[in-house]
Amino acid sequence: MYYYVEIKRMENKNMGKTLIFGHKNPDTDSITSSIVMANLEKKLGNDAEACRLGNINKETEYVLNYLGIEAPRLIEDAEDGTEVILVDTSNPGESIPNLENVQIKKVIDHHRVALTTAYPLYFRTEPVGCTETVMYKLYKENGVEIDKTIATLMVSAIISDTLLFKSPTCTAEDEATAKELAKIAEIDIDKYGMDMLKAGTDLSSFSIEEILNLDAKQTSLKDKNSIIAQVNTASIDEVLKMKADLETGMKKIIAEKGLDLFMFVITDIVESNSKAIVLGNSASIAEKAYNEKIIDNVIELKGVVSRKKQIVPIMIENA
Amino acid sequence: MYYYVEIKRMENKNMGKTLIFGHKNPDTDSITSSIVMANLEKKLGNDAEACRLGNINKETEYVLNYLGIEAPRLIEDAEDGTEVILVDTSNPGESIPNLENVQIKKVIDHHRVALTTAYPLYFRTEPVGCTETVMYKLYKENGVEIDKTIATLMVSAIISDTLLFKSPTCTAEDEATAKELAKIAEIDIDKYGMDMLKAGTDLSSFSIEEILNLDAKQTSLKDKNSIIAQVNTASIDEVLKMKADLETGMKKIIAEKGLDLFMFVITDIVESNSKAIVLGNSASIAEKAYNEKIIDNVIELKGVVSRKKQIVPIMIENA
Numbered sequence: 193m194y195y196y197v198e199i200k201r202m203e204n205k206n207m208g209k210t211l212i213f214g215h216k217n218p219d220t221d222s223i224t225s226s227i228v229m230a231n232l233e234k235k236l237g238n239d240a241e242a243c244r245l246g247n248i249n250k251e252t253e254y255v256l257n258y259l260g261i262e263a264p265r266l267i268e269d270a271e272d273g274t275e276v277i278l279v280d281t282s283n284p285g286e287s288i289p290n291l292e293n294v295q296i297k298k299v300i301d302h303h304r305v306a307l308t309t310a311y312p313l314y315f316r317t318e319p320v321g322c323t324e325t326v327m328y329k330l331y332k333e334n335g336v337e338i339d340k341t342i343a344t345l346m347v348s349a350i351i352s353d354t355l356l357f358k359s360p361t362c363t364a365e366d367e368a369t370a371k372e373l374a375k376i377a378e379i380d381i382d383k384y385g386m387d388m389l390k391a392g393t394d395l396s397s398f399s400i401e402e403i404l405n406l407d408a409k410q411t412s413l414k415d416k417n418s419i420i421a422q423v424n425t426a427s428i429d430e431v432l433k434m435k436a437d438l439e440t441g442m443k444k445i446i447a448e449k450g451l452d453l454f455m456f457v458i459t460d461i462v463e464s465n466s467k468a469i470v471l472g473n474s475a476s477i478a479e480k481a482y483n484e485k486i487i488d489n490v491i492e493l494k495g496v497v498s499r500k501k502q503i504v505p506i507m508i509e510n511a
Numbered sequence: 512m513y514y515y516v517e518i519k520r521m522e523n524k525n526m527g528k529t530l531i532f533g534h535k536n537p538d539t540d541s542i543t544s545s546i547v548m549a550n551l552e553k554k555l556g557n558d559a560e561a562c563r564l565g566n567i568n569k570e571t572e573y574v575l576n577y578l579g580i581e582a583p584r585l586i587e588d589a590e591d592g593t594e595v596i597l598v599d600t601s602n603p604g605e606s607i608p609n610l611e612n613v614q615i616k617k618v619i620d621h622h623r624v625a626l627t628t629a630y631p632l633y634f635r636t637e638p639v640g641c642t643e644t645v646m647y648k649l650y651k652e653n654g655v656e657i658d659k660t661i662a663t664l665m666v667s668a669i670i671s672d673t674l675l676f677k678s679p680t681c682t683a684e685d686e687a688t689a690k691e692l693a694k695i696a697e698i699d700i701d702k703y704g705m706d707m708l709k710a711g712t713d714l715s716s717f718s719i720e721e722i723l724n725l726d727a728k729q730t731s732l733k734d735k736n737s738i739i740a741q742v743n744t745a746s747i748d749e750v751l752k753m754k755a756d757l758e759t760g761m762k763k764i765i766a767e768k769g770l771d772l773f774m775f776v777i778t779d780i781v782e783s784n785s786k787a788i789v790l791g792n793s794a795s796i797a798e799k800a801y802n803e804k805i806i807d808n809v810i811e812l813k814g815v816v817s818r819k820k821q822i823v824p825i826m827i828e829n830a
Binding site for chain 2: 302303304305306307308309310311312313314315316317318319329333500505508
């Protein structure tokens with residue numbers, strides 16, 4: 193049986209500006225896609241503003257500094273009736289709290305379809321590694337020029353989401369698009385890419401609580417209430433020096449949110465491997481999923497880099 | 512609060528052929544989009560077959576006869592695990608009964624988003640008047656030639672869904688696309704269009720039960736269980752000659768399905784007006800919605816031709 197929770201079309205009260213934003217805990221794809229989509233809308237004659245639903249991470253900061261451009265405006269919600277464009281997610285749980293009261297004009301994404309609507313809209317999600325790969329096509333289809341700044345934003349997100357084409361989420365289309373964009377951006381994709389990814393692994397300025405929340409996704413593993421968080425690093429051992437503090441922080445969040453499982457995945461972006469700290473009453477799901485023992489709360493995830501492809505579906509299957 | 516009922520990705524057991532189909536009670540857009548999409552997939556090197564979930568209506572029959580081509584294969588469901596492409600609907604209630612057990616590869620549509628998935632896919636719905644307007648863009652984007660037969664199928668569906676551009680669902684893009692296609696199809700769009708629409712109004716071969724079911728959509732008006740059916744005609748009075756029999760049939764369906772409302776809309780495609788027979792305990796929703804009295808079970812719907820734009824949302828609002 194299907195249940196529909198329909199998002200009603202509301203009157204656009206503050207006629208005019210369309211707000212564009214990605215998911216909470218924004219990553220490079222969410223931030224750059226907001227900027228890139230706002231530019232496209234403006235070129236098509238629509239008044240639009242890029243926004244963000246959270247702090248900029250170190251990797252995205254590297255990209256914005258490289259280009260010398262400002263981060264989108266931080267918002268917590270949008271006035272009821274506002275026209276919005278969602279990028280990089282259609283998941284209401286990752287969006288503004290009053291999503292059902294705004295008017296969704298478009299969705300551009302590369303994830304699962306996570307909402308239903310009561311009204312027709314422009315909804316485009318494609319099974320590629322990055323929203324910017326879809327954005328590139330939108331620019332082409334609309335005959336809008338991709339300048340050096342836009343190309344750099346786009347290619348940065350593709351590098352980020354595909355870990356320089358090493359993630360199993362990466363498609364041939366992502367790689368071809370990124371290489372095309374690198375020419376316009378005038379960057380050496382390997383050098384720029386590794387510098388950008390490494391900038392993203394700098395955790396020195398963050399508190400333990402912030403690290404646990406940097407890229408945390410609340411996910412239902414069947415009936416199990418879970419968080420699967422992920423950080424990238426150039427050295428897993430370096431991150432595991434904080435293990436005791438991370439565990440204390442994770443236990444606190446488990447108690448506060450009534451979680452069955454908290455999985456904190458530490459991914460080595462150079463070696464394309466991960467380890468995860470796993471806590472909670474349902475921690476054994478990870479043992480079953482990967483046929484590995486959890487030793488001292490840590491499980492090895494050999495060859496795993498993608499939460500979307502190599503963790504979430506396997507964990508759901510074994511829950 | 513949102514509820515997700517996720518459609519799980521299943522193994523594609525009968526590897527190979529992708530089945531393509533539109534909604535139950537297929538109209539010209541559903542049938543032609545299945546054929547047109549199957550052709551595109553084949554041109555892109557994918558093994559695909561156009562199917563249908565119900566009988567061909569008189570209008571679609573006119574189109575297929577004009578072209579001398581066969582109707583797609585009739586199916587009731589698809590084997591679990593089959594790869595499918597949905598056209599002209601994403602609504603599980605209008606699709607095969609085991610939709611949650613097949614693998615949805617793509618959705619091409621122009622209606623609301625009506626399902627969520629657990630996996631990424633190609634999902635493209637645009638707020639235009641007809642699925643074929645989106646299909647036209649897919650052909651262009653993929654550099655696939657639109658031949659005379661494909662153009663005729665596409666333009667027929669646009670004429671059908673927009674009632675020759677008179678429906679408020681018709682966008683400038685639909686009209687421009689249809690006119691472009693009419694050239695390739697080598698048709699006089701007004702003459703061909705009116706002949707095709709009139710062929711669709713021929714009810715002579717149908718039983719009362721069939722007429723009530725020709726284009727019937729089960730719709731929840733808030734908590735009210737309803738059917739809103741529609742027929743096109745060149746003379747509303749002609750259809751109303753069957754009023755007593757239609758009412759008997761409607762009452763039977765109301766009792767069988769436990770409906771709160773059955774609205775049978777008769778649309779004059781020449782004059783762009785409608786009248787509706789309204790029965791059921793919640794019939795007064797229509798009076799409130801249109802500020803018109805129901806007289807002898809019939810309500811006047813002045814200037815109304817589109818169920819999607821001028822009936823369903825207004826009825827939901829007043830339920």
